[in-house]
Amino acid sequence: DQQVKQNSPSLSVQEGRISILNCDYTNSMFDYFLWYKKYPAEGPTFLISISSIKDKNEDGRFTVFLNKSAKHLSLHIVPSQPGDSAVYFCAAWNRDDKIIFGKGTRLHILP
Amino acid sequence: EAGVAQSPRYKIIEKRQSVAFWCNPISGHATLYWYQQILGQGPKLLIQFQNNGVVDDSQLPKDRFSAERLKGVDSTLKIQPAKLEDSAVYLCASRYAGDEQYFGPGTRLTVT
Numbered sequence: 001d002q003q004v005k006q007n008s009p010s011l012s013v014q015e016g017r018i019s020i021l022n023c024d025y026t027n028s029m030f031d032y033f034l035w036y037k038k039y040p041a042e043g044p045t046f047l048i049s050i051s052s053i054k055d056k057n058e059d060g061r062f063t064v065f066l067n068k069s070a071k072h073l074s075l076h077i078v079p080s081q082p083g084d085s086a087v088y089f090c091a092a093w094n095r096d097d098k099i100i101f102g103k104g105t106r107l108h109i110l111p
Numbered sequence: 112e113a114g115v116a117q118s119p120r121y122k123i124i125e126k127r128q129s130v131a132f133w134c135n136p137i138s139g140h141a142t143l144y145w146y147q148q149i150l151g152q153g154p155k156l157l158i159q160f161q162n163n164g165v166v167d168d169s170q171l172p173k174d175r176f177s178a179e180r181l182k183g184v185d186s187t188l189k190i191q192p193a194k195l196e197d198s199a200v201y202l203c204a205s206r207y208a209g210d211e212q213y214f215g216p217g218t219r220l221t222v223t
Contacts, residue, residue: 004153009151032210034210034211036214041216041217042216042217043115043117043202043204043214043215043216043217044154044202044214045214046211046212046213049210049211089153089154091153093210098156098159098167099156099212101153101154101155102153103151103152103153104152104153
């Protein structure tokens with residue numbers, strides 16, 4: 001049973017444009033959501049998070065949107081840069097339980 | 112601040128052999144996690160420690176996997192005997208008080 005779903009295995013975006021990565025979840029008990037970025041041969045690094053009491057969190061070029069009614073969140077990167085090419089993992093957490101990761105979306109930023 | 116350290120970075124073993132991985136979390140981080148990441152999937156939690164006590168090991172295949180965190184700092188994860196399906200990247204992560212986990216570079220295990 002996959003509680004956190006990233007349905008797009010890969011995404012290609014032109015440099016300078018907006019990258020939108022999507023994530024769906026099934027467990028309404030999740031109260032915290034995180035995005036991690038992973039380069040090859042490195043561990044995931046924390047990017048941005050959002051609490052379930054909010055619907056938007058922004059940090060520089062990165063914005064995460066949360067739609068609780070749809071059980072959907074998205075990560076917007078604007079403008080996209082070559083260094084953004086990586087695998088992005090969505091993760092969800094009920095603080096009384098373990099964090100659950102999606103399968104990841106590989107983002108390619110095209111020159 | 113030094114990050115989470117893991118060793119070795121790569122390991123190739125034959126099935127039925129044993130292997131051990133080591134993790135040194137960020138200083139002061141009480142919570143330590145071991146994850147298994149199979150190619151094409153997200154990290155899956157194997158075990159969570161709070162200091163030197165186990166908080167969650169529900170997804171640890173205890174017939175072959177074991178982990179310990181003596182003195183609440185470093186941790187080792189062992190697989191004995193290894194199976195082909197254990198080929199994966201084993202990630203260690205630590206957390207202080209916030210919600211973010213800080214990951215090490217991982218150990219890539221190949222079982223042949």
